[in-house]
Amino acid sequence: MIIYMVAVMAGGMPEMVFEYILKQNGLDPQKDLSIDQSIDFGSTAAAFAGDDAADFTVEFEPSATALEKEGTGHVVASLGVESGYVPYTSYSAKTSYLKEHPDVIQKFTNGLQMGMEFVREHTPEEIAQVIAPQFPETDMETLTTIVKRYHEQDTWKENLIFEKESFELLQDILEDAGELSRRMPYEKLVTVEYAEKAAE
Numbered sequence: 001m002i003i004y005m006v007a008v009m010a011g012g013m014p015e016m017v018f019e020y021i022l023k024q025n026g027l028d029p030q031k032d033l034s035i036d037q038s039i040d041f042g043s044t045a046a047a048f049a050g051d052d053a054a055d056f057t058v059e060f061e062p063s064a065t066a067l068e069k070e071g072t073g074h075v076v077a078s079l080g081v082e083s084g085y086v087p088y089t090s091y092s093a094k095t096s097y098l099k100e101h102p103d104v105i106q107k108f109t110n111g112l113q114m115g116m117e118f119v120r121e122h123t124p125e126e127i128a129q130v131i132a133p134q135f136p137e138t139d140m141e142t143l144t145t146i147v148k149r150y151h152e153q154d155t156w157k158e159n160l161i162f163e164k165e166s167f168e169l170l171q172d173i174l175e176d177a178g179e180l181s182r183r184m185p186y187e188k189l190v191t192v193e194y195a196e197k198a199a200e
Helices: 013-024 044-049 063-070 079-083 095-100 102-121 124-134 140-152 164-176 193-198
Strands: 002-006 034-039
Touching (some): 013 079, 102 193, 124 140
Parallel strands (some): 002 034
16 A cells, blocks of 8 residues: 655654554554655645555645545545544743733634634635635635535634643654653643633
8 A cells, every 4th residue: 555645754743643543543554554755745646646556645635625626536534533633733832921911812812713713603615715815726616625524524623722632632643653752741731711711
């Protein structure tokens, strides 16, 4: 089995999440398949489409949906669905900054929460219209298809609260990949007070 994956440095999140999922499903990434990471970012979809020997490719959007539209591939699974809520994006601040500027942190978090609410309260078509300028090479139909898929997969949470379960899952993934030598307590690194207040 040959799988194309974006060329990333060892310990990159896409690779770690992918290999964690494989192991959870009884596959050994080193023995049971061949992962080709020699391909530059943005070129994996084209390489996959042009290589009959490749069985799978791990793609970001909009490349995954573009492969489907071209008839050269099919989305068979979502790493996000298979992994559970991995806190892929988080924001960090020094404790001193939190103490000195709680108002700035709260306003920043409120702004992010407003974005989450917009996604929850609007249709995929409306969301596609808003994000279209960020994807000038992607047509509206493809963008709408992607947003619909994300909605169906429950990709976006309703709030910004970083749950302990997700924190532990992240540590499980890092530990499994050999990138974490010592686990940290959730309470020491995570504060949810601003997210909770924003979600009220």
